[in-house]
Amino acid sequence: MSTSIYTRSVWTRVVLYFVLAIFLVFFLFPIIWLIISSVKTHYQTLVIPPKLIFKPTAAAYRKIITGGMLRSFKNSIMISFIDIVLALLLSIPAAYSLARFKSKFNENIGFWFLTVRMAPAFGVIVPMYIVIRYLKLLDTTFAVNIAHLLINLPFGIWLLKGYFEELPIEIEESALIDGANRLQTLIRIVLPTSLPMIISVAILTFMFSWNEFLFAFVLTSNKGVTVPVLVASLAGTMTFDWPLMCAVSIGAMIPAFIFVFVVQRYIVRGLTLGALK
Amino acid sequence: MKEQTKLLLPSLAVVAPIVAFPTVFLFYMSLHQWILFIQEIKFIWLENFYNIITSQEFLQSFGITAIFVGASTFFTLLFGLALALILNEDLKGKGVFRTLFTLPAIIPPVVAGFAWKFLLNSEVGFIGGYILPHLGYEGSILGNPQLALLAVIMADVWSRMPLMFLILLAGLQSIPPDLYEAAEIDGANYWKALRYITLPSMRSAIIIALIIRFIDAFNLLETIFVMTSGGPGIATQTFPLLGWKIGFQYYNLGEAAALAIIMLIMTILVSQALIRRMRT
16 A cells, blocks of 8 residues: 555656665675575685686585584574463463553553663673573573563563554453353453464564574573574684585574565564554 | 452463563672672672773773664664655555565574675675775775774664664555645645655654664674674674673673663663653
8 A cells, every 4th residue: 555646757766666676785685695605615605706607515504414503403493482382371361461451550560571672681681691500501492491581571462462452342341241251251252363463473482582692692502502693603713614604594594584475464563563552 | 350360460470570580680780799700799889880980991882882873773764764665655566675675674683794794704705805805995894993883883774774664664654645635735746745744744653763773773782793793992892792791701790780770771761752752
């Protein structure tokens, strides 16, 4: 839908497409370059001027498997999915309660949620680190899960609360009159109508967990390492195995590729609704 | 009432401590001399705050943070607004553009940092090792203090402009079309309509985008961490990188907590000022 009522001349359109093309190159070139470099040999990545025609090789991707780097991918997948389940299980009832039962207490809770969103990440991880270390849970995926939940829960509650508040209350009231309790009303009536928002929250939770670097970096060192930590540690070494680094980066982007083409509207809804509330 | 508490209590009993704990504990830590590997934890009032504010590095980081946040916010917002205005036009293929433009917003920031580090590398990078030498610049970009700061700003603009674009586009699409019909009758051209209808109607969307962007840029760590780790020297050491260094390289967790609280206060002050502008 366009709000513009102005008809455009051919030349204006040409200029607009030209500007779009510049942005497109700016946005896509780094990603395309990573893809191209990931199927080169180590020697080919060093050649200047860079060759565009060459025989692609999957050596770098094989190295991910033989080099034991699949474990990071396994960790990241586990952390992200457990986080989705926990975040939804905890945030849906909390958000529903906050949306339906207004009180002064609720307003203050909202403030706490916001401070966690605004606090610098290292300000959250410093106290977290002390506790995780005290509990002897360092270098476990469990520790990373808890830390991610800390950010995902407030965000999920915030989004869902806003959505629940907009739902018409009459249907729920008639269900309550018919003898259903609050929990049954939530499960049978509120959840089905809120499915799009719940999917958005699930996807955003996944994206956050999958992309998050600092918490995972501080809390893990070896066994619990996630994909972003792997990318950063490879990028920080002096061995410069460029094709391998590119291949790991591509692996780290797979969920983004899938989401942007398959479920883009849910991401956009989550990102912008969260912003415009 | 009983029904309410039954649903509210279990979820809040789990959620509230998880959410409240880090903030409360952070304040507690900031008032103590708390150094990792040293057993004794001493209550020292505001000494951590005093030490950090009077340090040379804090002032330098403040300047770098101001430049980074200012420039990055300005460009993401400006370009994001331009893109939103263009893709709000009746153009063929705008859905495809929109999809492709969303991509950088959801790829891991460490990958964004690595991609630009690779491109700008002065030996093997497509830009730093191939294009720039052709244009007459041979040096290393990430090794030059000014250019390194410019490079991390550019990488951040790359990865965060799409989000601004999406928020502003949503704001743009919520403007009622009849406003423009009235403008057309009055004979206003596109730029007049932009100045007197579009931008004023988008006021709150723009301010919300500004707040989100400010908080995000102010707290950004990973892109810079991967590209330069705050260097060369301390040329790209914004507050989060300084906090990281104090906390996890000097292991002075109390002072890192103090810096986090100073940052939190700055964030609240700036957001409050912006929110107030939204209401007037």
